[in-house]
Amino acid sequence: MSALLQVRDLSLHYGPRIGCEAVSFDLHPGELLCIVGESGSGKSTLLNAVAAQLTPTAGSVRYRQRDGEWLELGALSEADRRRLAREEWGFVTQNPRDGLRLNVSAGANVAERLMALGMRHYSQLRNMASSWLERVEIDPSRIDDAPTSFSGGMQQRLQIARTLVTQPRLVFMDEPTAGLDVSVQARILDLLRRLVNELGLAAVMVTHDLAVARLLAARTMVMQGGRVVETGLTDQILDDPQHPYTQLLVSSVLTT
Amino acid sequence: MTPRYNFAFLDEDTKRMLRRALLKAVAIPGYQVPFGSREMPLPYGWGTGGIQVTAALLGPDDVLKVIDQGADDTTNAVNIRRFFSRVAGVATTEHTADATLIQTRHRIPETSLREDQILIFQVPEPEPLRTLEPREAETRTLHALADYGLMHVTLYEDIAQYGHIATSYDYPVLVDGRFLTSPSPIPKFDNPKLDRSPALMLFGAGREKRLYAIPPYTRVESLAFDDHPFEIQRWEHQCELCGSGDSYLDEVVVDDRGTRMFVCSDTDYCSGRRVEAQA
Numbered sequence: 001m002s003a004l005l006q007v008r009d010l011s012l013h014y015g016p017r018i019g020c021e022a023v024s025f026d027l028h029p030g031e032l033l034c035i036v037g038e039s040g041s042g043k044s045t046l047l048n049a050v051a052a053q054l055t056p057t058a059g060s061v062r063y064r065q066r067d068g069e070w071l072e073l074g075a076l077s078e079a080d081r082r083r084l085a086r087e088e089w090g091f092v093t094q095n096p097r098d099g100l101r102l103n104v105s106a107g108a109n110v111a112e113r114l115m116a117l118g119m120r121h122y123s124q125l126r127n128m129a130s131s132w133l134e135r136v137e138i139d140p141s142r143i144d145d146a147p148t149s150f151s152g153g154m155q156q157r158l159q160i161a162r163t164l165v166t167q168p169r170l171v172f173m174d175e176p177t178a179g180l181d182v183s184v185q186a187r188i189l190d191l192l193r194r195l196v197n198e199l200g201l202a203a204v205m206v207t208h209d210l211a212v213a214r215l216l217a218a219r220t221m222v223m224q225g226g227r228v229v230e231t232g233l234t235d236q237i238l239d240d241p242q243h244p245y246t247q248l249l250v251s252s253v254l255t256t
Numbered sequence: 257m258t259p260r261y262n263f264a265f266l267d268e269d270t271k272r273m274l275r276r277a278l279l280k281a282v283a284i285p286g287y288q289v290p291f292g293s294r295e296m297p298l299p300y301g302w303g304t305g306g307i308q309v310t311a312a313l314l315g316p317d318d319v320l321k322v323i324d325q326g327a328d329d330t331t332n333a334v335n336i337r338r339f340f341s342r343v344a345g346v347a348t349t350e351h352t353a354d355a356t357l358i359q360t361r362h363r364i365p366e367t368s369l370r371e372d373q374i375l376i377f378q379v380p381e382p383e384p385l386r387t388l389e390p391r392e393a394e395t396r397t398l399h400a401l402a403d404y405g406l407m408h409v410t411l412y413e414d415i416a417q418y419g420h421i422a423t424s425y426d427y428p429v430l431v432d433g434r435f436l437t438s439p440s441p442i443p444k445f446d447n448p449k450l451d452r453s454p455a456l457m458l459f460g461a462g463r464e465k466r467l468y469a470i471p472p473y474t475r476v477e478s479l480a481f482d483d484h485p486f487e488i489q490r491w492e493h494q495c496e497l498c499g500s501g502d503s504y505l506d507e508v509v510v511d512d513r514g515t516r517m518f519v520c521s522d523t524d525y526c527s528g529r530r531v532e533a534q535a
Contacts (some may be wrong), residue, residue, distance in 0.1 A: 079401050108412050116405030123482040144416050
């Protein structure tokens with residue numbers, strides 16, 4: 001099967017400091033890749049560079065569109081970049097307040113991306129919004145409530161609904177469960193695992209939590225100081241870490 | 257005419273700058289052109305944008321009409337009319353049909369306009385996307401890419417909350433199928449008059465330093481949903497002074513017991529009909 005995303009020797013420097021350095025990987029359709037590493041290891045920088053939110057210093061990112069054509073993201077115009085972000089991608093931020101529109105209702109938040117794609121039928125928008133609220137386990141009777149009246153976990157689920165409603169092919173997630181308490185985390189991870197399987201999404205997820213990687217990802221990349229130090233099947237990395245840093249990460253996880 | 261001022265108050269260089277911006281605005285219908293807004297002898301929000309456009313266009317032979325909420329005899333209208341008769345010495349009128357330039361706040365006259373007339377709107381907020389997107393750089397990008405899905409979010413919110421599109425003034429329009437534009441705070445009752453109007457329509461926002469235009473006979477479409485089409489206001493009453501059943505009505509409280517009457521908001525249209533009825 002042909003890859004969906006090809007990253008080659010991607011580097012991003014903040015002046016003299018390294019954000020990420022010479023990262024290469026392929027992502028296939030339906031695959032969920034986790035990027036793990038400690039705070040400051042360049043995970044989010046890498047994610048933002050791949051998602052064309054930051055401009056890389058060197059290297060290339062190529063993406064295969066729905067029609068099979070390969071796009072070089074560095075050469076895309078702003079219009080094309082936004083079209084991709086709107087039609088084919090989704091981005092889930094760590095803080096749902098960054099990804100949601102807080103001054104409009106939950107229903108409008110979910111429907112916004114559909115309206116951006118040109119849907120202009122109110123009842124259809126309404127039905128889609130309500131069915132997606134149900135899919136992320138939010139009571140559809142709260143469709144007209146403001147997201148500010150939702151709990152943190154509900155806001156994150158709302159953000160997931162808003163992102164997935166347009167059936168993107170590729171989703172970027174930046175620590176979607178950080179900052180939530182453990183039981184809420186578990187529900188959201190469960191939900192993500194189910195939706196990723198149902199929709200056949202490809203996803204790149206950044207996390208500092210190895211348990212998240214084990215639960216969701218087939219493949220994991222470990223980063224330290226902006227470089228990828230180890231990459232492979234998640235189980236393999238967690239059960240038989242080769243690099244000293246990975247060994248340290250794995251051994252520092254509390255096991256029950 | 258007060259001789260201490262240049263004709264129509266503004267100096268000639270400023271008027272030239274304004275005319276250049278206006279030409280650009282006419283060339284790109286609905287596009288907001290930045291301009292160097294000047295301090296005017298009245299506060300922001302009282303029509304500084306409209307006054308500057310009027311000053312740039314006035315010639316000695318022009319006949320000026322000024323409307324505020326449809327009326328010729330309210331403070332804003334009287335003051336602006338007096339201002340221009342003092343600093344430009346131009347003739348003024350209250351009759352829509354006699355005017356060559358009409359500066360307006362919040363209404364389009366009921367009487368149909370002609371090709372030789374120009375309508376100038378006072379605009380408080382030229383950016384229709386502003387309530388949802390506070391960043392100017394972002395709204396400009398959205399205009400550049402014609403990425404207008406966001407505007408429907410406000411209409412969606414209206415229907416979700418009130419069961420219908422409750423926005424009743426400053427109702428967003430798409431000009432010439434391209435630029436999303438604020439029609440200024442006119443009631444949506446007046447939106448159909450913008451579509452393919454024979455008169456040139458110019459919009460000036462003094463505080464926000466933006467000009468834009470709807471050239472004659474340009475297509476102007478009010479946004480809506482497929483299953484919630486655009487509708488204008490309707491009344492169960494007729495004007496109690498002239499009996500008109502198809503003009504925009506104001507509801508006026510006439511005593512302390514809450515008695516109300518409905519009258520035309522366009523005073524010139526209303527008095528014209530009454531004169532006709534007596535004749």
